[in-house]
Amino acid sequence: MDGNITEEQQVEQIKAWWKENGKAVVLGTVIGLGGLFGWRYYQSEVQSAKEQASDAYTQVVNRLATGSESAMADVQAFIAAHESSQYSVLAALQLAKAQVDNGDLDAAAAQLSWAIANTKDVAILPIAQTRLARIYAEQDAFDQALSELDKVTADSWQAKVAELRGDVLLQKGEIEAAREAYISAQQLGSSPALQIKLDDLAQ
DSSP states (O other): TTTTTTTHHHHHHHHHHHHHHHHHOOOHHHHHHHHHHHHHHHHHHHHHHHHHHHHHHHHHHHHGGOOOOOHHHHHHHHHHHHTSSSSHHHHHHHHHHHHHTOOOOHHHHHHHHHHHHHOOOOTTTTHHHEEEEEEETTOOOHHHHHHHTTTTOOOGGGHHHHHHHHHHHHHHHHHHHHHHHHHHHHHHOOOTTTTHHHHHOOO
């Protein structure tokens, strides 16, 4: 403002400016606060949804202990309702285990394949992959089992994968290849049963 104008003139100029721009200032403030509170509300809703999914997961998985068809159906329904959540992947792993216990290997393989395709957790992925490989081996689909094991890339799993590869090759009847896989597993990190497996092959 011009330094030569009077205080009254300054007041009048402020009033005039506020008359022209006041609504925009208020609206901008309201929008800004609305965005802030809206984001906080969104975060609260997301957290609430996670907690609800966690509670629902615990309930349906606990029911799996009964081994009933209805319990398995409830878990399947939970998976369908929470496909975007990692709880659905965890539920699929639990359902696959129950299906293996019931001898339904095809259904278990389907659950594990779905979990592998949908998980975003690098810690869960090798668990699902090695379990699926075991199922393939149990079904005498040895090449599929070996192919699935080849997909496990986590360094911390390589000893376990090598041992499982030896198990599959042994089931397939490839004794020397199984021995080599066991030796590789031993070099990467021995398991309590590994030396016994090697001793059995030496007999």
